Amino acid sequence: MNSIANLMAGKGEKQMKKMEAESPGVGVIVIVHGAFEHAGRYDETARFFQEHGYHVIYGDLPAHGDCSGKRGHIQKFDEYIESVGGWLDEAFAYELPVFLLGHSMGGLITVRVMEELQPDVTGVILSSPALGIFGKPSIALRPFVAIGDRFSPEIRVKAPLKMDAVTRNKAIIDRDENDPKMLKRISIRWYTEFERAIEASFENISRFPDVPTLVMQAGDDKMVKVSSTEKWYEQLRVNEKSYKKWESLYHEIFNEPERQEVLEHTLDFLKHHTNK
Numbered sequence: 435m436n437s438i439a440n441l442m443a444g445k446g447e448k449q450m451k452k453m454e455a456e457s458p459g460v461g462v463i464v465i466v467h468g469a470f471e472h473a474g475r476y477d478e479t480a481r482f483f484q485e486h487g488y489h490v491i492y493g494d495l496p497a498h499g500d501c502s503g504k505r506g507h508i509q510k511f512d513e514y515i516e517s518v519g520g521w522l523d524e525a526f527a528y529e530l531p532v533f534l535l536g537h538s539m540g541g542l543i544t545v546r547v548m549e550e551l552q553p554d555v556t557g558v559i560l561s562s563p564a565l566g567i568f569g570k571p572s573i574a575l576r577p578f579v580a581i582g583d584r585f586s587p588e589i590r591v592k593a594p595l596k597m598d599a600v601t602r603n604k605a606i607i608d609r610d611e612n613d614p615k616m617l618k619r620i621s622i623r624w625y626t627e628f629e630r631a632i633e634a635s636f637e638n639i640s641r642f643p644d645v646p647t648l649v650m651q652a653g654d655d656k657m658v659k660v661s662s663t664e665k666w667y668e669q670l671r672v673n674e675k676s677y678k679k680w681e682s683l684y685h686e687i688f689n690e691p692e693r694q695e696v697l698e699h700t701l702d703f704l705k706h707h708t709n710k
Contacts, residue, residue, distance in 0.1 A: 449473075449500050450493035450521055453480045461531040461556070461708045464521045465492035468538030468686075469564070469628070470595045470617040472499030475610070479688050482697050488704065489528060491521050495543075497624060499615050506590050507621035511631040514543045515550055522553050531556035531708050535700075537688065538658065539564045542631055545666075549634070549641040557707045558647045559700060562655055562685050564628075565635055566662020587623030599656040600685040603693075639669050646674040648703045650696065653681035676703075 451473055463483050465476050473494045480490040494501040496513045508514070518534075525532045532555045536544030541563025548558060582589055595616070597607045610616055647670065651663045660679070667677050678699060683690045690696070 450491065450524070451480075452524065453477075453484050453490040453492075455484045455487045455489055459489045459528065459530055460487040461533060461704065462489045462491065462525040462528050463533045463535055463704070464518065464525050465490060466518055466521075466534070466536040466540030466543050467492065467495060467498070468540045470498075470593050470620075471610075472615045474499070474615065476688075479697070483701070483704075486701055486704075488533075489525075489530070491525050493517075493521060495540075497620075498617055504588070504621075506593070506617050506619045506624060507588055508624050508627060509587075511543075511546065511627040511634075515547050518543055518547050519551050519553075522547075522551075522555070526554075533557045533559060533704060533707075535559040535561070536563065537561040538685065539628070541565070542628075542635060545635045545642070546631055546638075548643060548645065549638040552641065552643045555645055556710075557703065558645055559703065560647070560649045560663075561687055562652045562658055563649070563663055563666075564658050565632060565666045566659035567628075567632070568657060568659065582622040587626075588621050590619040590621045591625075593617055593620045601689045602684050603689050603691055606686075606689045636666060636669070639666065640671070642670060642672065644672050646703075646707055647672055648676050648678070648700070650678045650680065650687060650699070652683045652685050652687050652690075653679045654683060655685045657685040 465480060467473055467476060473492050476492055480492060483490050495517055496503055497506050497508050534544050534555050541560040542565060544558060544560060545563065597610050601607060649663065649667050651660055680687050683692060687696045
C-alpha cells in the first residue's frame, strides 16, 4: 500500500517523513537535504523512487524547515549526524538494502555519517556534495568570524543563497523564491561548524567504510567547488566507486531540466546494488 507518514524522530521532535512503496519494497533510501532548504523540496524525487519500489525516509534537518529549535543555528555539526543516524535506524527496521543519498550539505553530512557512524548501508550517493564551497569570508573578515564564533555564536547573517544560482529550472526558481521554509539567515556558529565539517571530511576519509559509492557533481556548479569534490573522490579508498559529472548542470542536479536523466542514472546504481 502506498503511503506517506510523518514521524517524530530524535531529540527536539525533529520531523521525519516516510514514503512507502508497494509492500514489501525492494530497498530503502534515506535522503538528506542541503543547506537553506527543507525536506518538502524532495517530495517529487522521493515519489520517483517510491514508484520504483523503494521506501524513502527523509526529513527537515536541525535549524531547517519545520524542525524545532532556532532556525539557522546549531551548536555542533554532530546534530546533523545524530539526526540522520535516527533516520537510518528507521530504515534498517525494514530489513531491506538501505541507501544513503545526500545533496550538497546533505552530501557532506552523509560523508561524516559514514566516517563517524559507519552504518551498514548497501550504497551511498552524493549529489554535488559540499566538500568545498564558494563565498567564504575574506581574509580580513575571518578574525571577526572567529571572535563571533567564540563570544556571540547565535548572531545570524544573511544566507548566501540565490535561487537562480542553484538551478536553471524557472519553475523551481519561481516556486522557491517566496517559500517561507527556505532559510534566509544563518548563525556564525552554523557557518563555522560547516567549515569544520568540511575539514573533517578530508581528515577522516580513511574511516569511510568500503561501501559502493556514486558521486554525481554538477559541472557548472556555482555553490560548491568541483575541484574539491574531485579531490575528495580521488582520495576515497573503496573497492567500488563511480564519478559522474553533469557538465552543463547547475548545483541542484535533481531539480535541473535534465532531472529525469539524473534520476535514471541514480536508479541504475540502486537497482544494480539492490539486485546484488
